[in-house]
Amino acid sequence: xxxxxxxxxxxxxxxxxxxxxxxxxxxxxxxxxxxxxxxxxxxxxxxxxxxxxxxxxxxxxxxxxxxxxxxxxxxxxxxxxxxxxxxxxxxxxxxxxxxxxxxxxxxxxxxxx
Amino acid sequence: xxxxxxxxxxxxxxxxxxxxxxxxxxxxxxxxxxxxxxxxxxxxxxxxxxxxxxxxxxxxxxxxxxxxxxxxxxxxxxxxxxxxxxxxxxxxxxxxxxxxxxxxxxxxxxxxxxx
Numbered sequence: 079x080x081x082x083x084x085x086x087x088x089x090x091x092x093x094x095x096x097x098x099x100x101x102x103x104x105x106x107x108x109x110x111x112x113x114x115x116x117x118x119x120x121x122x123x124x125x126x127x128x129x130x131x132x133x134x135x136x137x138x139x140x141x142x143x144x145x146x147x148x149x150x151x152x153x154x155x156x157x158x159x160x161x162x163x164x165x166x167x168x169x170x171x172x173x174x175x176x177x178x179x180x181x182x183x184x185x186x187x188x189x190x191x
Numbered sequence: 192x193x194x195x196x197x198x199x200x201x202x203x204x205x206x207x208x209x210x211x212x213x214x215x216x217x218x219x220x221x222x223x224x225x226x227x228x229x230x231x232x233x234x235x236x237x238x239x240x241x242x243x244x245x246x247x248x249x250x251x252x253x254x255x256x257x258x259x260x261x262x263x264x265x266x267x268x269x270x271x272x273x274x275x276x277x278x279x280x281x282x283x284x285x286x287x288x289x290x291x292x293x294x295x296x297x298x299x300x301x302x303x304x305x306x
């Protein structure tokens with residue numbers, strides 16, 4: 079069965095600092111991995127996805143994530159945080175078939191001026 | 192183009208009443224998903240539709256929950272005899288059925304509060 083663990087339900091960074099949101103997954107087959115962002119009172123928006131084409135995936139708004147099979151990780155990073163990055167971020171995994179996706183519990187990112 | 196829409200955006204109801212939540216997927220998206228987002232619990236998968244069929248209802252929490260989809264488009268999630276623990280944000284998503292890598296597009300959700 080697939081599962082996702084997001085370490086840290088709340089993360090605070092200073093504006094301009096590195097953003098690192100951690101995600102570890104468990105999957106019995108090569109997984110597809112996703113990061114979604116949710117701004118207040120909005121639905122989820124895809125940031126980026128890993129589909130085995132490249133281990134370093136670049137997404138929108140300057141975010142990127144690296145798939146590390148040996149560590150079963152798919153951490154999300156951004157070199158310099160902006161105030162507009164404050165949101166909740168969800169890591170998700172899918173094993174295939176009809177694409178049943180399992181989401182992590184989310185990490186709320188706070189950006190401090 | 193238009194995204195996924197959900198209605199109502201907010202719903203307050205009394206315990207024991209029935210509620211219906213509606214989802215309009217992106218035109219042409221044959222796959223449709225319902226999730227529940229509770230405070231501190233992430234997203235919980237409820238049900239998946241491919242066309243009008245629901246091959247996976249495994250996430251429905253109880254028999255008070257049901258969903259249908261007609262015309263391969265609009266879907267309705269019905270909660271009967273609502274309980275306070277049903278209070279949550281109910282999210283709908285749609286996608287093209289291109290396999291596991293297909294992106295799901297989410298609606299803004301319906302915030303349900305059961306008093």
